[in-house]
Amino acid sequence: MIFRWFCMKVRACEAGVITFAVRSLAREMLESRQAVSLLLELSKEQKLCKQLTKTQGCVLLLVTMTTSEVRQAAEDAQMVLENLAKNKDHNVILMAEANYFKPLVQRMHEGMSKIDLTPYYMILLHVDIVTIQHHYL
Numbered sequence: 001m002i003f004r005w006f007c008m009k010v011r012a013c014e015a016g017v018i019t020f021a022v023r024s025l026a027r028e029m030l031e032s033r034q035a036v037s038l039l040l041e042l043s044k045e046q047k048l049c050k051q052l053t054k055t056q057g058c059v060l061l062l063v064t065m066t067t068s069e070v071r072q073a074a075e076d077a078q079m080v081l082e083n084l085a086k087n088k089d090h091n092v093i094l095m096a097e098a099n100y101f102k103p104l105v106q107r108m109h110e111g112m113s114k115i116d117l118t119p120y121y122m123i124l125l126h127v128d129i130v131t132i133q134h135h136y137l
Contacts, residue, residue, distance in 0.1 A: 009045055018042065018055050025061040033073045036065055040076045043083035053084055053091050063098040 017038070024035035039062070042048045052058050062084075065077035084091040085103035096104045 009042055009048060012042075018048075018051055018058075022052075022055045022058045022061060025065060026057075029068075029070060029073070032065065032068075033070060033076075036062070036073050036076045036080065040080050040083075043080045046087055049084050049087040049091070052080075053088070053094060059084070059091070059094045059100075060098045063095065063100040066100065 021035040021038045021042075024031045025039075026032070027035075039052065039058075043052060059081070062077045062081055066074050066081070068074040068077065081095060081100060081103070085095065085106075089107075092103045092107060095101075
């Protein structure tokens with residue numbers, strides 16, 4: 001049963017459901033709420049997280065959704081971002097570039113060995129670590 005559910009998710013992604021859902025994040029609230037719920041379900045599968053972050057605008061639109069007036073949509077968007085952050089360090093960098101620093105700060109708090117933050121990324125992000133840590137901790 002679980003394998004069958006996973007196969008259905010993979011087939012839906014192959015059919016372009018991720019691209020459609022990401023585009024729907026920028027539409028009216030009902031449609032964006034449904035889209036973020038779908039993305040949350042897909043983000044629970046580590047194999048599908050890569051496809052999510054490869055979709056143009058996905059991380060930026062999810063970060064935007066975290067400030068939604070609709071509490072459930074905002075919480076779902078945060079959970080999708082948390083799932084993506086578990087998957088790969090690059091996703092944490094993408095989130096920080098979109099001004100969502102929570103996963104980055106968590107990794108820094110755990111120790112720099114948890115994430116590869118080269119000086120290039122630090123300059124690119126214009127990160128003032130003290131300010132970010134003060135804000136999120």
